[in-house]
Amino acid sequence: MSDYMFMLESHLSTEQFRVVGEMQKIAAAAGVNLFLTGGAMRDMLGGFPVRDLDFTVETNPLKLGKALEKAGATAVSTDDLRKAVELRFPGGVTAELAMARQERYPKPGGRPQVTPAAIHEDLRSRDFTVNAIALSLNRASLGLPIDPTNGVGDIERKELRAIHNYSFYDDPSRMLRLIRFKIRLGYAIDERTKLQYENAREAEMLTKISPEALGAELRHIAAEPLVADVLKALEEEKLIGLYSPALEGPKLNLGGFQKLQKARQTAPSDYRVHAMPLFLTILFEKLNAKEKSALIKAAELSRQEINATQKMEAAAKKLERDLKSAKLQKPSQLYQILIKAPGELVLCLMVYSDQRLVQDRIKNYFGKYLPASLEITDEMVAASGVAPGTPKFAGAKEKMILARLDARPKKPAPEPEPPPPPPMSSFARGPGPRAPR
Ligand code: ATP
Numbered sequence: 001m002s003d004y005m006f007m008l009e010s011h012l013s014t015e016q017f018r019v020v021g022e023m024q025k026i027a028a029a030a031g032v033n034l035f036l037t038g039g040a041m042r043d044m045l046g047g048f049p050v051r052d053l054d055f056t057v058e059t060n061p062l063k064l065g066k067a068l069e070k071a072g073a074t075a076v077s078t079d080d081l082r083k084a085v086e087l088r089f090p091g092g093v094t095a096e097l098a099m100a101r102q103e104r105y106p107k108p109g110g111r112p113q114v115t116p117a118a119i120h121e122d123l124r125s126r127d128f129t130v131n132a133i134a135l136s137l138n139r140a141s142l143g144l145p146i147d148p149t150n151g152v153g154d155i156e157r158k159e160l161r162a163i164h165n166y167s168f169y170d171d172p173s174r175m176l177r178l179i180r181f182k183i184r185l186g187y188a189i190d191e192r193t194k195l196q197y198e199n200a201r202e203a204e205m206l207t208k209i210s211p212e213a214l215g216a217e218l219r220h221i222a223a224e225p226l227v228a229d230v231l232k233a234l235e236e237e238k239l240i241g242l243y244s245p246a247l248e249g250p251k252l253n254l255g256g257f258q259k260l261q262k263a264r265q266t267a268p269s270d271y272r273v274h275a276m277p278l279f280l281t282i283l284f285e286k287l288n289a290k291e292k293s294a295l296i297k298a299a300e301l302s303r304q305e306i307n308a309t310q311k312m313e314a315a316a317k318k319l320e321r322d323l324k325s326a327k328l329q330k331p332s333q334l335y336q337i338l339i340k341a342p343g344e345l346v347l348c349l350m351v352y353s354d355q356r357l358v359q360d361r362i363k364n365y366f367g368k369y370l371p372a373s374l375e376i377t378d379e380m381v382a383a384s385g386v387a388p389g390t391p392k393f394a395g396a397k398e399k400m401i402l403a404r405l406d407a408r409p410k411k412p413a414p415e416p417e418p419p420p421p422p423p424m425s426s427f428a429r430g431p432g433p434r435a436p437r
């Protein structure tokens, strides 16, 4: 086995590695070349957790639709221009499957002309060297790295380097990506790339970013673990005004985003969250109606995204009521509520709820009950006599988890803490009666 295949197996989650295997089978059956690329390679080599898998195939991936469906994948969205499809696999694994392509930009900031290409050309038309590494998943060259721009060297140096001199002219949204990756990875920006960035700014290339590209970047920002740090860096770089001039001042809700960043650090790194509604709730908090609608237009946010944002508050309030119920006596009851709750609602309460009991209960869930539930393995369930894969299995596992949670020794109640600071938002106002512990 090549070093890289070994690294893949040890770095990816079991579920992700299974998806890599599925994809290999699908590509082999279709007789097309498949590579692991982009962020997945960068993060694996840089020692970061791999959030989603980026695959590139030397064909139009939409042709693989049937086989993907059979493997249990659902298409979340498709990009017809770039011939890319975003997929969700069972077990919560997310992946992008894109056609190996070359992009040419006849007009700065305009839509690229996309043509099918071999993997080498595809890698050379990407943004930064650290994002332009591929790993062959094909039988004849399995585990062979392809790194035409020496991205591995830049990962070792911890440097972000643009691949082309005119990279920021071709696609000015890469300027936003540059700052986001700088914060996310903690890498420095190579000197020459810095100059290219400054030149492109001077040439007013920022004005050429399309609303579609601004929206796509906002979705990436929303999903960043260090969301507050990224927004702060965009403010310092005077880039945040691209979304709304109102965000250039105190209306950028950094306090709210810091709470969100902290909440994300409390939750496990693979905690599933639908990021946009909560992100927009925090972003919109200090804006008036006019500023909000200008931002929605500037980033071409969808009706669906706005609706989900508007529904978020009521749903979070309901969860808050359930969580402060005096009927919640046992850890197993709390676990059952929170394991089912959408991640964004749980994080929303961590940001906004002024109920101490609710905050403590969520903290207990992440700090104690969720880790304890993971101690029950499939092998333990199988050893109790229930065959894996049978309909009874999931139920038997849940039963064992609940029993384990309630069997844990009770800790003495913590010392009462001083009252919380005044609520930050209208959402937090109107504390209900304090439920008993
Ligand atoms: P993340 O972990 O946020 O998904 P990522 O690097 O995978 O990071 P994506 O936006 O998913 O980022 O894109 C996948 C890959 O596609 C990138 O690694 C990069 O190689 C390429 N790419 C994405 N956007 C651009 C762009 N605007 N210009 C050039 N290449 C891009």
Ligand code: MG
Residues within 6 Å of the ligand: 038, 039, 040, 052, 053, 054, 096
């Ligand atoms: Mg990605």
